[in-house]
Amino acid sequence: MDRKWYPLPITLMGILLSFVVAMMFGTNTYTLQQVLGVIFTLDMTDQAHQILYEIRMPRVLGALLAGFMISISGLVLQSVTHNDLSEPSILGINAGANLAIIVGALLLPTLPFIGVMGVGFAGGMLVGLVILSLTRYRSPMHLILAGAGISLLLYAVTDFLVITFGLGQYVAFFTAGGAAGQSMSNIVLVFPIALVLVAVLLFLSKELDVLLFGDEMAVSLGQNQTLYRRVTLVLAIMLASMAVAMVGNVVFLGLLVPHIVKMLFGNMHRFTIIYTGMLGAMIFALSDMFARVFNETPVNAIIAVIGLPFFIYIIKKRGRKYA
Amino acid sequence: MRNRMKFIIIIVMLIAIVLTHLLTGTFSLAPGDLLALLTNQAGEDVELVLFEFRMPRIIVTLVCGAALALSGLILQVISKNPLADPGIIGVNAGSGFGVVLFIMFISGSMSQHLYALPLMSFIGGLATVLIIFFLSFMGGTFKSNIFILIGIATAMGVTGFVYVFTSMFDETQMEMLNRYFAGNIWGDTWPFVYISVPYILIVAAFVFFRIREMGMLNLDDEMLIGFGMNVNKEKIILIILSAMLSSLAVSVCGAISFIGLIAPHISRLLFGQDMKVLFFSSLLIGGVLLTGADLLGKLVLAPTIIPTGIVVALIGGPYFLRLLLKARQI
Numbered sequence: 001m002d003r004k005w006y007p008l009p010i011t012l013m014g015i016l017l018s019f020v021v022a023m024m025f026g027t028n029t030y031t032l033q034q035v036l037g038v039i040f041t042l043d044m045t046d047q048a049h050q051i052l053y054e055i056r057m058p059r060v061l062g063a064l065l066a067g068f069m070i071s072i073s074g075l076v077l078q079s080v081t082h083n084d085l086s087e088p089s090i091l092g093i094n095a096g097a098n099l100a101i102i103v104g105a106l107l108l109p110t111l112p113f114i115g116v117m118g119v120g121f122a123g124g125m126l127v128g129l130v131i132l133s134l135t136r137y138r139s140p141m142h143l144i145l146a147g148a149g150i151s152l153l154l155y156a157v158t159d160f161l162v163i164t165f166g167l168g169q170y171v172a173f174f175t176a177g178g179a180a181g182q183s184m185s186n187i188v189l190v191f192p193i194a195l196v197l198v199a200v201l202l203f204l205s206k207e208l209d210v211l212l213f214g215d216e217m218a219v220s221l222g223q224n225q226t227l228y229r230r231v232t233l234v235l236a237i238m239l240a241s242m243a244v245a246m247v248g249n250v251v252f253l254g255l256l257v258p259h260i261v262k263m264l265f266g267n268m269h270r271f272t273i274i275y276t277g278m279l280g281a282m283i284f285a286l287s288d289m290f291a292r293v294f295n296e297t298p299v300n301a302i303i304a305v306i307g308l309p310f311f312i313y314i315i316k317k318r319g320r321k322y323a
Numbered sequence: 324m325r326n327r328m329k330f331i332i333i334i335v336m337l338i339a340i341v342l343t344h345l346l347t348g349t350f351s352l353a354p355g356d357l358l359a360l361l362t363n364q365a366g367e368d369v370e371l372v373l374f375e376f377r378m379p380r381i382i383v384t385l386v387c388g389a390a391l392a393l394s395g396l397i398l399q400v401i402s403k404n405p406l407a408d409p410g411i412i413g414v415n416a417g418s419g420f421g422v423v424l425f426i427m428f429i430s431g432s433m434s435q436h437l438y439a440l441p442l443m444s445f446i447g448g449l450a451t452v453l454i455i456f457f458l459s460f461m462g463g464t465f466k467s468n469i470f471i472l473i474g475i476a477t478a479m480g481v482t483g484f485v486y487v488f489t490s491m492f493d494e495t496q497m498e499m500l501n502r503y504f505a506g507n508i509w510g511d512t513w514p515f516v517y518i519s520v521p522y523i524l525i526v527a528a529f530v531f532f533r534i535r536e537m538g539m540l541n542l543d544d545e546m547l548i549g550f551g552m553n554v555n556k557e558k559i560i561l562i563i564l565s566a567m568l569s570s571l572a573v574s575v576c577g578a579i580s581f582i583g584l585i586a587p588h589i590s591r592l593l594f595g596q597d598m599k600v601l602f603f604s605s606l607l608i609g610g611v612l613l614t615g616a617d618l619l620g621k622l623v624l625a626p627t628i629i630p631t632g633i634v635v636a637l638i639g640g641p642y643f644l645r646l647l648l649k650a651r652q653i
Contacts, residue, residue, distance in 0.1 A: 085472065089479065134648055141468055145406045146647050148475045152410065152580050153640025159505050160633045164624070251479050304483025311476040312458060315469055 004271045011278040015064065018282045022060045023052060026292035062182030063288040063299070064281040066247040067257075069194050069239040071280025072273055074254020075261070076201060076236035079208050079269065080229055081132070084318055085144055085311075087254040088124075088240035092147040094251075095154035096127025097244040102158050106165060113186050117245040124241035125234070127154065132233070182246065190242055197235050198277060204232060205269035212267060250300050252307025253284060259314060326600060329593050330607070337611050341385075344618050345377050380511035383519060384617045384631070385610040387508075387572040388582055390523045392609020393530060394569035395583020396590075396601060397561050400540050402467035405588060406646060409569035410580025412474025413455055414448045415504075416481040418573045421447020422503045423488045426496045438518075441510060441574040444503075448570025451477060456562050464544070465558050503577050505630035508617065510575035519575050523568065530564050531602060537561065538598035579632045581639025582612055588646060 023035045030048060037043070038052045070088065077086040088094050100123020104111055111119070131146050201208070207228040210218050218225045243250065257280040258272065265271045284299070287306070291299040346352045352369060359369070391409060398407040409415070421443040455477055459470035485500075492500070502509065510519070530537075536557045539547060547554050573579060590604035613631070616638065620629040 149643040156633045156636030301483050304480045308480030315472050
C-alpha cells in the first residue's frame, strides 16, 4: 500500500462534507437534520424535503460531477500536451462545444439532453483536434495563442448566430456557466459515462506517466506514443465537452485543481487522476454554493476570480520556461 | 516607386469604401446627391443623413481602425511575436469591465451620459494593460512571452468576472453589455469625432517620434543594451502608448479584435520591414479594414446590421489560423 493512498479517506470525507454543506446553504438555508432527512427518510409531503430533493440535490450532484470531469480533463490535457497551462477552455474546446450546442439548438430545438451532449462533444472534439494538429504540440506559447485566437473566432460566430436568431436567453446560461437547472435524469445519464471514461484513464495511467517523460524517453521505452496520446486526448475532450453541456463554459478550474494536486502528490497519474477529480468536485460544488449565497452569481465568475491570480502565479513561478 | 503604387492602391480602396458607405444604408442616396452636396444644392434630408449619421460614423471607424492597427504593431514589436493583438491580450475585456461598472453605478440611458461610458471603458482598458504589463517583469526585465500569457489569462478571467455583475442586470442593461462585446460602433456622432481624432493623432505622433527605437527593438535585447539603449524604458513608453490607442478605440467602437493582428501583418507582407513605412501602412490598412468590415456588416444581411466586431472576427479568425499554420517558431 502506497503512502500516497492514505489521504484518500480524507478526500472521500471531504466530498461527503461538501455535499452536505452545499445542500444546506443557498438562497434558503436548511438545517443538517433536513438534509440528512432527505437522504435517509425522504418524505415528499414535507415542503423543505421536496425543494431539497427536486431542486437542490440535482444541482449539487451536477456541480460535483462537472467539477470532477473538468479537472480530470485539465490534468490529462496538461500531460498530453506537455504544457502546464493547458486546460479545456484555453485550448478552445469549450468554445467549440459551445458553438456546436448553439447550432444544435438552432437546427433541432427539441434536442434531448443526450443529443446536446453529443453535439457538444463533436464540436469540442473538432476544435481540439484542429488546434492540436495545427500546432503539432510545438510550443506551449503557440498552443495557447492558437486556443485564444480560435476561441475569439468561435465566440464571434456564436454571437452572430445568437444576435440574428434571438437566442439570448438560451446562451446567457452557457456563457455564464452554472449548475442551476440540472435534472436527476441528466446526472444519471452522465455519471456512468464519466465513470467509465475516468476508469479507462486510470487504466492508462502508466502510459500517461510515460508521456510525461517526453518524446524521446517514451519512444525508447517502446511506447506507441501516437496511439496513447490520441486515446487519452479523446477521453479528456469527451469529459470536457460533457461538462460544457451540463454547466456551460467554466474557465480556469481545469488548470487550478491539477496544479494544486501535483504540488501535493507529485506526478504519478494513478494518484493525481483520483485526487484531481475529488478536489475538483469539491471546489466546484462549494463555489456553486457561494454562487447561490451571493445572489445567484454565475459560478464561472467565482472560479475566474479564484483562478486568475493562481494562473498568474503559475506563470510567474514556472515562467522561465516560457520567457 | 513600387511602394508608392501600393499606397495609391490602398488609398483608392479606402475612397471606394468610404463612398459606398456614404451612399448605402436604410436611406439610399444616388451619386448625384453627393455632387449636389458639394455644390450646395442638396435637399435637407440628404444633408441630414450624410452629416449627422454617415460622416461621423465613417470618421470614427476610420481612426479607430488605424489606432487598433498601430496598437497591434507596437505590441508585436515589443513582444517579438507576430500574433499579438490588443483584443487577445485583454484590452477588450478590461474595457468591458469598465462598461459593466458604468452600467452598475451610473446606469440610466446612454444619451444622458454620453461621455462617461467611453471614459470608464477607456480607463478599464488602460488599467488592465498596465497591470498586465507590470506583472510581466521577471527579475527586473520585461518578458514578452509572459506578457502575452498573462494577457490571455486576464482576458479570460476578467470576462468571467464581468458575469459576477451581470447576474444583477435587467434586460436592457444586459443588452447594452452584449452590444459592447459584439463590437457595435456606438460612438458614431460628431462629439466622438472631436475627441477621438485629435487624441489618436497626438498619440500616433508620439509613436512616430519613437519610430527609430521601435525599429531597433526587433533586435535582441542584450544587443540593444550593449548599444546603450535603455530597453525597459523604451518598452514601457511604447506599451503605454499602445494601451492608450487601443483602449480609446474599443471604448468608442466596442470590443473589436484581430484588426491589430491583421493590419500590421498585411503591411509587413506588402512593404517589408522598414518601420517608418510600416507605421503609415498599418494605419491606413487598419482604417480600410475596419471601415470595410463596417460596410460589410451593413450590406450583407441588409436591413439587419451585423455588429462590426463580429464581421471583423469572422474575417480575422481564419486569417489568424493561416498565420498560425505558417508561423514556424514562436
